[in-house]
Amino acid sequence: xxxxxxxxxxSSDTTGVTADPPLGPxxxxxxRGRIFGHAGFMIGAGVLLLIVLLALFAxxxxxxxxxxxxxxxxxxxxxxxxxxxxxPLGTDLLGRDFLSRLLYGARVSLLIGIVAALISGVxxxxxxxxxxxxxxxxxxxxxxxxxxxxxxxxxxxALAIVAVFGGSLTVVVTVLGLLLWDRFAVVMRxxxxxxxxxxxxxxxxxxxxxxxxxxxTEIMPNLFNNLIVVATLEMAHAILLEAALSFLGLGVQxxxxxxxxxxSEGKQMLLFNPWMITIPGxxxxxxxLAINLLxxxxxxxxxxxxxx
Amino acid sequence: MSAADAVPLSETPPVPxxxxxxxxxxxxxxxxxxRGLFGERKTLTAVKSVDLALxxxxxxxxxxxxxxxxxxxxxxxxxxxxxxxxDVLVGGQALxxxxxxxxxxxxxxxxxxxxxxxxxxxxxxxxVSLPLRIHGIGDGPSxxxxxxxxxxxxxxxxxxxxxxxxxLSGGQRQRVAIARALVMKPEIVVCDEPTSALDVSVQSQxxxxxxxxxxxxxxxxxxxxxxxxxxxxxxxxxxVMYLGRIVEEAGVDELFETPRHPYTRALLDSVLTPDASLGxxxxxxxxxxxxxxxxxxxxxxxxxxxxxxxxCDHEFPPTVPTKNGGFVECHLYRERAGASQ
Amino acid sequence: MxxxxxxxxNEPLLAVRNLTIDIPVGGGTLHAVRGIDFxxxxxxxxxxxxxxxxxxxxxxxxxxxxxxxxxRPHADAMxxxxxxxxxxxxxxxxxxxxxxIAMIFQEPMTALNPAYTVGDQLIEAMRLHxxxxxxxxRARALDLLGKVGITAAESRFSQYPHQLSGGLRQRIVIAMAxxxxxxxxxxxxxxxxxxxxxxAQILRxxxxxxxxxxxxxxxxxxxxxxxxxxxxxxxVMYAGELVETGxxxxxxxxxxxxxxxxxxxxxxxxxxxxxxADLGSIPGIVPSLIGEVxxxxxxxxxxxxxxxCVEPIPERNDGPAHSYLCVHDQAALADGPAAPDxxxxxx
Numbered sequence: 003x004x005x006x007x008x009x010x011x012x013s014s015d016t017t018g019v020t021a022d023p024p025l026g027p028x029x030x031x032x033x034r035g036r037i038f039g040h041a042g043f044m045i046g047a048g049v050l051l052l053i054v055l056l057a058l059f060a061x062x063x064x065x066x067x068x069x070x071x072x073x074x075x076x077x078x079x080x081x082x083x084x085x086x087x088x089x090p091l092g093t094d095l096l097g098r099d100f101l102s103r104l105l106y107g108a109r110v111s112l113l114i115g116i117v118a119a120l121i122s123g124v125x126x127x128x129x130x131x132x133x134x135x136x137x138x139x140x141x142x143x144x145x146x147x148x149x150x151x152x153x154x155x156x157x158x159x160a161l162a163i164v165a166v167f168g169g170s171l172t173v174v175v176t177v178l179g180l181l182l183w184d185r186f187a188v189v190m191r192x193x194x195x196x197x198x199x200x201x202x203x204x205x206x207x208x209x210x211x212x213x214x215x216x217x218x219t220e221i222m223p224n225l226f227n228n229l230i231v232v233a234t235l236e237m238a239h240a241i242l243l244e245a246a247l248s249f250l251g252l253g254v255q256x257x258x259x260x261x262x263x264x265x266s267e268g269k270q271m272l273l274f275n276p277w278m279i280t281i282p283g284x285x286x287x288x289x290x291l292a293i294n295l296l297x298x299x300x301x302x303x304x305x306x307x308x309x310x
Numbered sequence: 311m312s313a314a315d316a317v318p319l320s321e322t323p324p325v326p327x328x329x330x331x332x333x334x335x336x337x338x339x340x341x342x343x344x345r346g347l348f349g350e351r352k353t354l355t356a357v358k359s360v361d362l363a364l365x366x367x368x369x370x371x372x373x374x375x376x377x378x379x380x381x382x383x384x385x386x387x388x389x390x391x392x393x394x395x396x397d398v399l400v401g402g403q404a405l406x407x408x409x410x411x412x413x414x415x416x417x418x419x420x421x422x423x424x425x426x427x428x429x430x431x432x433x434x435x436x437x438v439s440l441p442l443r444i445h446g447i448g449d450g451p452s453x454x455x456x457x458x459x460x461x462x463x464x465x466x467x468x469x470x471x472x473x474x475x476x477x478l479s480g481g482q483r484q485r486v487a488i489a490r491a492l493v494m495k496p497e498i499v500v501c502d503e504p505t506s507a508l509d510v511s512v513q514s515q516x517x518x519x520x521x522x523x524x525x526x527x528x529x530x531x532x533x534x535x536x537x538x539x540x541x542x543x544x545x546x547x548x549x550v551m552y553l554g555r556i557v558e559e560a561g562v563d564e565l566f567e568t569p570r571h572p573y574t575r576a577l578l579d580s581v582l583t584p585d586a587s588l589g590x591x592x593x594x595x596x597x598x599x600x601x602x603x604x605x606x607x608x609x610x611x612x613x614x615x616x617x618x619x620x621x622c623d624h625e626f627p628p629t630v631p632t633k634n635g636g637f638v639e640c641h642l643y644r645e646r647a648g649a650s651q
Numbered sequence: 652m653x654x655x656x657x658x659x660x661n662e663p664l665l666a667v668r669n670l671t672i673d674i675p676v677g678g679g680t681l682h683a684v685r686g687i688d689f690x691x692x693x694x695x696x697x698x699x700x701x702x703x704x705x706x707x708x709x710x711x712x713x714x715x716x717x718x719x720x721x722x723r724p725h726a727d728a729m730x731x732x733x734x735x736x737x738x739x740x741x742x743x744x745x746x747x748x749x750x751x752i753a754m755i756f757q758e759p760m761t762a763l764n765p766a767y768t769v770g771d772q773l774i775e776a777m778r779l780h781x782x783x784x785x786x787x788x789r790a791r792a793l794d795l796l797g798k799v800g801i802t803a804a805e806s807r808f809s810q811y812p813h814q815l816s817g818g819l820r821q822r823i824v825i826a827m828a829x830x831x832x833x834x835x836x837x838x839x840x841x842x843x844x845x846x847x848x849x850x851a852q853i854l855r856x857x858x859x860x861x862x863x864x865x866x867x868x869x870x871x872x873x874x875x876x877x878x879x880x881x882x883x884x885x886x887v888m889y890a891g892e893l894v895e896t897g898x899x900x901x902x903x904x905x906x907x908x909x910x911x912x913x914x915x916x917x918x919x920x921x922x923x924x925x926x927x928a929d930l931g932s933i934p935g936i937v938p939s940l941i942g943e944v945x946x947x948x949x950x951x952x953x954x955x956x957x958x959x960c961v962e963p964i965p966e967r968n969d970g971p972a973h974s975y976l977c978v979h980d981q982a983a984l985a986d987g988p989a990a991p992d993x994x995x996x997x998x
């Protein structure tokens with residue numbers, strides 16, 4: 003018997019084999035490992051963080067007032083095309099500092115993306131969770147609404163509404179928020195149905211939990227991963243739609259600095275000053291790419307098949 | 311543990327009318343199923359007029375194939391599904407009018423899959439203390455104490471309280487699920503295939519734990535399983551279910567020694583004991599499996615029954631009481647039914 | 652002439668030498684299978700029994716060369732009917748799979764394509780490998796459906812997999828596996844998803860057909876009851892190693908390795924285990940196989956562990972076909988605590 007005890011003592015320093023069942027690695031530690039090992043996620047998060055910081059500190063960073071016109075200094079080229087450091091990215095048609103407008107424009111793009119995703123997220127998640135948890139009539143109604151929404155051409159409807167109510171930041175954000183909930187609803191409905199059939203939900207019912215409690219504390223936390231992923235995608239979607247609307251002249255109205263608007267203003271100078279359209283275009287591209295990389299990364303990092 | 315502690319499970323007799331802790335009276339449950347958007351509605355009767363009683367301290371094994379209605383029956387007992395007709399009596403009182411939460415304190419479930427039965431986003435403490443919080447039992451420190459106590463009883467150390475389910479092994483998870491079921495000290499535990507998702511070596515630990523808990527706390531189990539060796543090991547009485555009906559009920563020894571219903575016999579023949587001198591048994595059942603939406607006429611088992619004869623395909627079989635208080639529902643025994651009346 | 656036929660009969664159908672399977676994971680390398688040897692004669696049934704994570708399914712997938720890209724198998728030798736599987740290319744493997752080697756999985760739905768009828772899939776399974784006409788393949792399929800106990804085979808032919816019950820589906824999968832009269836069938840938990848009565852029927856069917864057609868079979872399962880009833884030879888797998896190999900009678904009547912004995916004590920056996928009494932159990936959990944694994948992987952759960960268990964473990968033999976991995980010899984194991992007969996407490 004003493005031999006067996008010896009073996010137990012010896013075992014501790016060999017293969018990591020222990021008699022006492024060890025706990026697996028902490029959830030947070032494992033998550034950290036996956037996050038830092040995911041290049042797309044890290045690049046997306048880095049670029050997005052940079053843009054957010056630039057937008058937040060735009061008043062401190064901008065060399066000029068983005069609205070200040072100086073008709074004497076129209077269409078000065080950026081510094082790398084022979085311009086001066088007075089206007090590092092040059093000036094636009096009205097002589098406004100391009101860099102300053104770009105920095106303030108980031109605020110508009112991010113604001114529209116976040117608020118539109120928030121509004122559509124609340125609408126879509128509520129509908130999706132209700133449809134997924136309650137079968138039958140609720141589900142039928144929500145599914146019908148989703149189908150109706152999917153049958154609407156988003157850009158045309160947005161154009162029509164903006165044309166009626168006039169373009170402004172508030173109108174654009176509200177319209178996009180009210181139009182982009184479909185993916186939230188579809189994904190949340192499917193995920194809720196899946197989670198509802200889990201035995202821990204049945205266990206909660208058997209314990210005597212009320213329906214709101216089950217939805218809020220048993221189901222919602224498990225939807226969070228999917229929710230974040232859809233939210234990032236919809237945010238990118240909203241930013242691009244705003245740019246498209248502004249480009250068509252029906253989005254944010256001048257003189258508000260918006261990247262879509264800047265592209266639109268630059269389009270008349272495409273042949274002579276291509277940088278006027280390229281710079282806001284690249285900014286838009288980088289922001290949307292960063293958000294999408296982050297969204298894909300989140301999906302990979304939190305996907306159930308990656309979890310033990 | 312001394313031999314006296316290991317109380318051998320003797321058979322339990324049928325439950326007298328007034329002593330039942332739990333009684334089902336002619337309970338039926340049917341679902342309406344529609345194929346496609348405009349398909350015709352069909353009725354699936356999962357449980358057909360079932361009578362069942364559980365006495366304090368007994369272990370009633372419920373066996374049958376998947377789709378026979380045993381899980382639906384468990385959900386009715388737990389109050390998760392309302393029966394279409396019939397009564398469920400708990401301690402003599404009808405379940406129908408009772409508060410859902412009151413029932414929860416008396417009957418708790420243990421599920422099959424410990425990977426699906428624990429919320430991955432909650433810690434073990436959150437999971438096990440949830441019933442206490444829902445029912446407003448105790449305050450913070452006393453709940454903490456109770457959770458540590460119950461975890462100790464199910465064989466988990468205090469340090470798992472802050473762990474998440476994915477940090478635990480299958481056996482540890484099932485212990486957490488058992489702790490959650492027992493934290494409110496229920497009288498009846500419905501075990502729905504509690505070990506079939508576990509490895510052999512873990513399965514025996516959980517079975518041992520369940521017997522120990524039964525002895526210690528005087529629990530009553532409804533033990534649903536497809537593993538007849540396990541049922542024979544744990545149960546005191548056995549009910550055999552086929553397509554929504556209980557077709558035979560008897561004390562465990564009687565059922566395993568003299569199975570009466572041909573289906574029970576086929577089930578027992580199918581048990582593969584680890585005996586290398588034996589081959590695979592022939593159950594003499596056909597390959598046809600009945601459609602529960604469109605069950606066979608007469609005795610639902612007749613298309614597969616090796617002993618079917620004239621009345622089986624059109625006449626519903628009689629319920630024949632057996633001498634020790636059990637019963638069998640089969641035409642083979644109807645002579646005796648006539649004689650005993 | 653006679654002699655060469657005998658040679659062919661004695662030569663193993665499948666021989667695997669020193670198979671290892673490594674899986675790269677976040678924290679290093681998971682040594683899922685660690686140097687196992689086994690062989691299979693024509694017409695023989697080998698059961699690989701083990702708990703989840705023991706590497707039993709990976710072993711069968713390695714033989715079929717169906718492991719994922721990130722998984723790295725290595726074998727000193729892996730031959731099937733003289734074909735070197737270890738170095739066979741994807742094309743050669745495709746020719747073997749479904750023709751000479753057939754596989755049956757746990758969940759019949761994964762093996763059947765929901766978009767095609769049962770008949771089309773059966774015919775396709777044969778025409779993929781044999782230059783036969785549709786009518787010939789159809790005749791063979793109908794014949795096999797009858798053999799696997801499906802009545803009214805003609806009408807089943809035009810049905811889709813979702814229209815069939817689980818038991819019927821598994822019968823179809825078996826018929827499909829047998830279309831080309833394979834020499835080897837690998838069945839991975841073929842009855843785990845089925846009800847007990849159906850399980851007995853399907854197993855009986857497999858065993859009968861195997862005898863009739865002279866196939867060899869590797870059956871992978873965790874169910875000791877299935878193993879005892881079906882196996883000619885048994886390989887007990889624990890943490891990536893075959894800890895004990897022997898005939899079914901040797902493994903069940905005279906098990907030697909402490910793990911095998913522990914497993915046999917864990918299951919209730921009607922008329923042997925006393926009802927309601929505690930079952931045997933194996934304390935602890937399966938060790939992590941990530942990183943270097945030295946010595947016996949079972950030692951922390953073993954009631955006979957000694958200091959030498961951390962050293963390399965010798966393979967011992969008890970008779971020509973019964974071998975086990977343990978530091979103790981047969982005599983020591985026989986004297987060891989808790990022989991399997993201890994459970995037979997007189998009631």
